[in-house]
Amino acid sequence: xxxxxxxxxxxxxxxxxxxxxxxxxxxxxxxxxxxxxxxxxxxxxxxxxxxxxxxxxxxxxxxxxxxxxxxxxxxxxxxxxxxxxxxxxxxxxxxxxxxxxxxxxxxxxxxxxxxxxxxxxxxxxxxxxxxxxxxxxxxxxxxxxxxxxxxxxxxxxxxxxxxxxxxxxxxxxxxxxxxxxxxxxxxxxxxxxxxxxxxxxxxxxxxxxxxxxxxxxxxxxxxxxxxxxxxxxxxxxxxxxxxxxxxxxxxxxxxxxxxxxxxxxxxxxxxxxxxxxxxxxxxxxxxxxxxxxxxxxxxxxxxxxxxxxxxxxxxx
Numbered sequence: 001x002x003x004x005x006x007x008x009x010x011x012x013x014x015x016x017x018x019x020x021x022x023x024x025x026x027x028x029x030x031x032x033x034x035x036x037x038x039x040x041x042x043x044x045x046x047x048x049x050x051x052x053x054x055x056x057x058x059x060x061x062x063x064x065x066x067x068x069x070x071x072x073x074x075x076x077x078x079x080x081x082x083x084x085x086x087x088x089x090x091x092x093x094x095x096x097x098x099x100x101x102x103x104x105x106x107x108x109x110x111x112x113x114x115x116x117x118x119x120x121x122x123x124x125x126x127x128x129x130x131x132x133x134x135x136x137x138x139x140x141x142x143x144x145x146x147x148x149x150x151x152x153x154x155x156x157x158x159x160x161x162x163x164x165x166x167x168x169x170x171x172x173x174x175x176x177x178x179x180x181x182x183x184x185x186x187x188x189x190x191x192x193x194x195x196x197x198x199x200x201x202x203x204x205x206x207x208x209x210x211x212x213x214x215x216x217x218x219x220x221x222x223x224x225x226x227x228x229x230x231x232x233x234x235x236x237x238x239x240x241x242x243x244x245x246x247x248x249x250x251x252x253x254x255x256x257x258x259x260x261x262x263x264x265x266x267x268x269x270x271x272x273x274x275x276x277x278x279x280x281x282x283x284x285x286x287x288x289x290x291x292x293x294x295x296x297x298x299x300x301x302x303x304x305x306x307x308x309x310x311x312x313x314x315x316x
Contacts, residue, residue, distance in 0.1 A: 011063050012048070012055040018070045026054045037073045038066055090174040091285075097173040100182070101166050104209065107150060108158050127151060127207060129309045132193045132261070135202035141312070143305035145190040145197075150302065151207035165213030172216045175223065176276075179294025180286050181216075184272045186298050188215025192265030196258060206258035211265035218269020219276070226277040 013034070015026055026034075031047055031054035038045040038058065043066045048055045058066040111126040130147030137144050152158040173181040189212030196206070286294065 009059055010046070010057045011060050012057055013063070013066055013070065017067050019074050026056070028054050030054075031056055034070055034073075038069060041069045043069060091177045093173050093178045094170060096178055097170050098166075101162050101169065104150060105158060105162060108152050108155075124310060124313070127153075129313050130306070131205040131207050132197065132258075133203070133205040134197040134200045137194065137197040138202075141309075143308045145193045146186070146302055146305035147309050148193055148207045149186070149189045149209050149212050150306075152209070153207055157208060161209045161213055165210060165216070168213060168216040168220060172220055175220070176280070177286050177291045179291030179298075180276070181219075182298045183294045184219050184269070184276060185212045185216050186301065188212065188218060188265050188269040188272055191268040192261050192263075195264040195268070196261040199260060200258075204258075206261050208258075208261075211258075211261040214262045214265035215269035215272070218266040218271075219273035220269075222270050222273025223277050226274065226281075 015024065018034075028049075034056045035045050035047055038056070043058060043062050045056055045058045045062075045066065048057050056066075130144060130151050132144050132148035152161065169181075169185065172185065175181070176184070189209070192211040192215060193206075196211075197204075
């Protein structure tokens with residue numbers, strides 16, 4: 001850096017030559033940035049500051065090249081960094097989401113009752129009918145991918161999933177709307193159970209909504225990563241940290257639960273979130289009608305899955 005006047009053969013690059021007539025004087029930060037750009041493009045330059053005024057100098061025979069390079073740089077970075085995404089209105093569906101979680105708890109308690117009966121000719125063993133047993137899933141009993149998500153090994157297993165996982169489910173349902181959120185969560189839970197069945201031994205079985213819960217965390221991580229991809233210090237690490245904390249709490253918990261299913265649920269949640277977020281950004285979140293259709297679709301999948309489980313295993 002030199003504080004002297006222009007040396008013979010060196011010429012100052014004027015801001016108006018690069019960014020137009022309305023340009024402001026160079027600041028120290030911008031002058032150093034221009035010097036870095038020219039240095040990266042192998043254009044000789046030096047910085048000069050005189051009475052607090054910063055300038056970038058370049059040899060006369062390099063002046064046109066330097067101006068051209070800086071114009072390209074300024075044009076490419078005119079709107080960088082991009083503005084943060086606009087605030088996303090949250091859906092007010094807390095009550096409906098809590099209702100689904102309560103229904104899951106009611107279902108768990110009902111099937112524990114000795115005097116609970118259905119209009120069928122046998123008393124079903126719900127865990128046996130609905131668990132995610134690897135060999136049976138790969139043999140074509142696809143409904144186990146769904147029914148296993150509605151079963152829990154014991155009360156502690158249920159409370160852990162509802163109390164901890166319910167937080168992420170509530171957040172996701174408010175973020176996307178109930179229909180889309182439950183569709184993506186159900187999809188991540190089903191795909192997580194399917195992938196887990198492929199990698200486990202044939203006799204392996206598991207139950208629990210935690211695969212779906214980890215899917216919700218993965219979806220939230222994807223949404224945050226895509227929306228704040230240009231701002232790496234904004235919220236991107238929070239869902240991943242939440243997943244690790246959730247894994248510590250639920251990942252190795254109890255019988256009939258499965259670490260692999262949790263990890264696969266999280267992975268497929270990330271994938272589905274990465275697919276969904278650009279579509280939402282282009283077309284907007286689903287409206288009330290589409291959300292209602294998606295909710296009914298999720299309910300229908302669960303009901304059909306359990307009907308098949310009860311019918312297929314009915315004694316001859």
